[in-house]
Amino acid sequence: MLALIIRRLAQSVLVMLFVALIAFVMFRYVGDPIASMVGVETRIAEQEIMRDRLGLNDPVFMQFLRFIGNAVQGQFGISYRLQQPVSELIMSRLPATIELAFASATIALIGGVALGVFTALRQGSFATGAIMAASLVGVSLPTFLIGIALIYIFAVELGWLPSFGRGQVVELGWWRTGLLTESGLRSIILPAITLSLFQLTLIMRLVRAEMLEVMRTEYIRFARARGLSDKAINFGHALRNTLVPVITITGLQLGSVIAFAIVTETVFQWPGVGSLFITSVQVVDVPVMAAYLMFIAFVFVVINLIVDILYFAVDPRLRVDGGAAGK
């Protein structure tokens, strides 16, 4: 297990280096950093001095090393637009995105597993057909349309829920949470649902497929042949085995949820890193873009690692012989 984790860590470092390279190339070559920093009136000679000061005249490799060195320390420079350290900006926006991501991941997971199990068990029923059809509609609906529709119905026409933002937030140390106030909780409902729908559909279809697969296995037949109750078979044996692959995908989905939040955050004016990113793309605020890229890569690497460890916890086959018994 330790060996595997070490191998995984090494892979993660490689991934991060690769992403860092992309981020660096973007940072260095998309537009002239100097031009983005100074007004049109800065004289050429002065620009050259700044170039030197920023190390832009050093060999590219040196610059890359420095970029990585800074990135490791969480330094991505100063946002061109907001004139603040990028790392601070991202940290201040992070809680909003993480809370949104977790809320929608929870909805997606609970709803997805429940509907997936239901449709797998009630094969061929009308309800299953309806849910499956609805799920395809869900996949075919762009997130922004769902968001607009929800705002229009629940905020404007019915006036039940807030249409934007996070409501009242409470500071717990550096973490600003919206989950402790009524307005905060009300505010998260619509964006969380919007963000979760796609993942919910995905998880549901995955759970259903896996569950049907598992239900066809010999050990489920054998369990039936032993007269175990439907409950024990469906929710014990079958579901547990279904969840092994589901955990992997869902874990990885959590990462996508954070990145997918870009669109939802834009529609709902949710003050997270996603909306920070989209604004930055629009104004080509490269330091923020680069940092966001690194951040997302980091999130994925961490989630991957956690998923691997979780896999160990759930699947005993992996624990002893390191996966040799796997398919």
Add this chain to the structure above:
Amino acid sequence: MTEPLLSVRGLTVEFPTRRGVLTAVNNVSFDIMPGEVLGVVGESGAGKSMTGSAIIGLIERPGRIAAGEIRLQGERIDGISPSAMRTVRGRRIGMIFQDPLTSLNPLYRISDQIVETIRTHLPISLAEARRRAIGLLDDVGIPDAERRIDDYPHQFSGGMRQRVVIALALCAEPDLVIADEPTTALDVSVQAQIIDVMKRICADRGAAIMLITHDMGVIAETANRVAVLYAGRVVEIGPVRDVIKDARHPYSVGLMGAIPKLGGDAERLTQIPGSMPRLSAIPQGCAFNPRCERVFDRCRVERPEPIAVAPQREVACWLYDEPRSDGRAHA
């Protein structure tokens, strides 16, 4: 004469497909006496496994029992409610599947799986169930059962796993065990052991066995009676010794010829030319007629029904149809 433990009459299992209805099991009848071992033999697709599944009520959709009845100790168990069926499965009929590698849930400890099954059927405490489970594992020949009971399936070898499967099938003390190719997936070296274990442990508990296999050798050594299935029909049924010695149905004859004899030369095994027809293309008349060496006109037109040829022996073949007044078999 004692009442049969299991009585199957006219069992027919159908699969509707877009090219018409396929009949996987066609008008099959047989009995199993308490404590008896009935071998069911035939090629893949002959309907043996399907018969076993039908008895325990586990035919996968869209398949269904189209006709016939199944009685266990005189009471019908086909078409009863799912909850009633659950009290039959495991408790009164145990089942052993072919592949021990896939029969056990990989995520559950052996102890969990056995204890869960015991406690589903018998009102005993957890500790008692566990004790029973350890005893059972001991019985089926798992060394150091007390320690190994908490292992996961993947920690056992194939042979050991099949022992666990046998223990699982028998843990609620059923009267009948349906063993569907219990040794096919195993190493040749352990096949005999497993059959021995199964036979012994059933005998100890007085349980009857329905042993489904394509291996006539296993039947010869294990079963009291044998039913030969071909294309979903019973072509011959009778005591093992008699059938081996004196097979009547041309198919059985070929089949018996395929049993390797001590000192015999494998290459000189009798072979039946051709292969069993697909279910979608069963010929008219006797299903075996295209391959039969002794085929005659009637075989191509009319379907033979089982004909009693000796005490306890029936054969579905026109060769044994004593000429009747109208010269036609019952429809």
Add this chain to the structure above:
Amino acid sequence: MTNDPMTTRQIEPVIPPRPPGLLRQALDSDMFYSWRNSPVTIVATFTAAALILVALLAPWIAPYNPFNPATLNLMDGFTPPMSEGAFSDNWFLMGADHQGRDVFSTIMYGSRVSLFVGAMATLFAMTLGVGLGLASGYNGGTIDAVIMRIADIQLSFPAILIALLIFGVARGLIPPSQQESMAIWVLIFAIGLSNWAQFARTVRGATMVERQKDYVAAARIMGVHPALILLRHILPNVLGPVLVIGTIGLALAIIEEATLSFLGVGVPPTQPSLGTLIRIGQQYLFSGEWWILFFPAVTLVLLALSVNLLGDWLRDALNPKLR
């Protein structure tokens, strides 16, 4: 696999297959059967076909050319559906938008752009993915490791993010005067590049399986060029899954394009895609001109849904086990 002693010698099947015509064969196939038996799929097929046809033929069948200034009258702006423009004799089935363009016609042209971008991007992703997948699966070793690692990274980033990044980078690299004419190609490149990994993975897996087979080994020993082996023997075997991924990928690409256009980084508003039309239309959601948003949105969802349904059906039909 069980090894029945009785089946070691094979003879010809009892009933010889009749030699049917090609159409007959197609109509008789399992695919067609499963298609005919799924009313939803039939409806989806016709919807998709109709939308695609309309998009292809837009310049000839659209009632108006919404991009021809000569026929355009700004004063017709916001004409409601099924009525005549205020300053012209033009009749608008689905109303007119804020520029006096016929919404029905802009949707036709918009679907054209959306489908073009979606199809080209998917084709690009498919070519790239299949190529890399074949290379990866056939060669193995370092090439395989590198390609698959990149695919892993790629897969862990949502397509929309990658597309945004590529778009952002392109914006920085292309001079302003070229940006608009390049926009659609940048979009295709961005969406395509964010979707190749699924193709690569699937093809790689299938290639590795095929590579082990005897006939491939034989061909290799005989010195057949690898490219020819890949093309002749391996490619046909991976076409099924590629087709499935491609179909679902097309739906994804169409939605992705719409999302990017909605976020304002898509095609220019004078050559609008469905996504651009929706972005424009949503500005009029509160003011009561619902048709400017509604019809393009419905068209987009219908298009994506029907293609998705087809993809779903295709997957089931090609791999019945997954039902």
Add this chain to the structure above:
Amino acid sequence: MKSNLKRALFAILASTALVTAASAETVRWARVSDALTLDPHSQNQGITHTFAHHIYETLVDRDIDGALTPRLATEWMIKEGDPNTWVFKLREGVTFHDGSAFTAEDVVFSLDRARSEKSNMRQLHVDVAEVVAVDDYTVEVTMKGPSPLYPNNLTNTFIMDKTWSETNDVVEVQDYAAGADNYAVRNANGTGPYILRSREVDVRSELTVNENHWAETKPAVTEIIYLPISDALTRVAALLSGNVDIVQDVPVQDIERLAATPGIKVETGPENRVIYLGYKFGDEPLQSSDVTDRNPFNDPRVREAMELAIDRDAIKAVVMRGQAIPTGVATPPFVDGWTEELDAYPAVDLDRARALLAEAGFPDGFTVTLDTPNNRYVNDEAISQAVVGMLGRIGIRVTLASRPIAQHSPIILNNQTDFYLLGWGVPTFDSAYIFNDLAHTKSGSLGAYNVGLYTNPELDVKIQSLGTEVDLEKRAATIAEIWEVVKADRVLLPLHNQVLAYAMKDRITLPVHPENQPRMTSVTFAD
């Protein structure tokens, strides 16, 4: 930690209180974007200034009609005997939010800071030679030459506390290149009517009323919650669903719906801003055109044809839903020098336009790209789209390049466009401001927004004379002359003056500010 929990609990209580009975003095104010920075000299941008006006104050202010009014300066005059020097008398008894007193030192410091190298306000103070404190409450600004209108340039130049700036090391405007974080970007210490309580960039800023403010009448609004909401739909939805009280940037198409909604009203009024099209002058061929041997825009007949093709009234009626004031001159009526004659524009005449194009040698028209912002002015992209259609009718085939203002700006500033849409506000309410930036040959700090690189040396001389002309009558005559040339030459192709709309809850009244810099101090409540 414990105190955090307590705070959390308190916040819960507070929020429920807010939900049940919104306090009468709090105003939730939504706008398209946030102030870019709190550093008052680092960005010369309207939204940033609007926000800063609540925290910081300027020497002079402008009332809603455009007249200069005292603020931190009580009076100002040209120094007797020295036409180059302005004297400002300062208000006494004013304190900064941190309690320190406001004196002439602070003014000297702030004006010097505002005209320093890194300041974005520099252009407004290029003529200043020296700023000196005569005594605690008198400041003299010596100009490089006579500058009769200099006080007009001071309405967005904010006064900072010298001591505070020194303590916090923000004497210099932020230097990006140094990578240093500047305290003033996120902290403020002004003399203004509101004190910054909390700020989350791009999300939410909270201001509370300054109890120690010098003004006699206290503002009705005691608490401001400023909420940037970039998406128009979401912004309007926020008002419709009651989540905000005032929405400043209301899309024209939503005015009707909002006005018809019970409990919501809309205030509209003209903005001191003209929307216009500009094109490249000079002989060099255009980058984006199929005419590769010359520049069609350089032909006055082409420019005239374009003006004749563009239907300003249709743009007003459909694109702007009536919320625009079409104009034939590139200046809003607020500005000195505007006249009704200048404002007149020709009727659409497509035949004449086509004839002119043919005469100029473009019978089949030509292609060109129009660069337009899509998030800066009211319906900017839709206006440009309409222009594309209208020019198409005379054969000028236009490709539209639509970008957010942040990407549009560099293209404009670097003269990388052939044809563009832009808006121009006139904070000084004086024509010279327009001429300096839009009509003067691009050189040095002049002609910064002369994107088309129009050049007319004769005109340049006249424009330059405006800066030092003390005889106001003569100056007015020169302005009129310049406008004649600018209009005749079609240096710019003006479309309309923008109309602003603020939507708010019924009981609130916030008048439209001509520079779109509304003050919450001017809010009144109906009850």
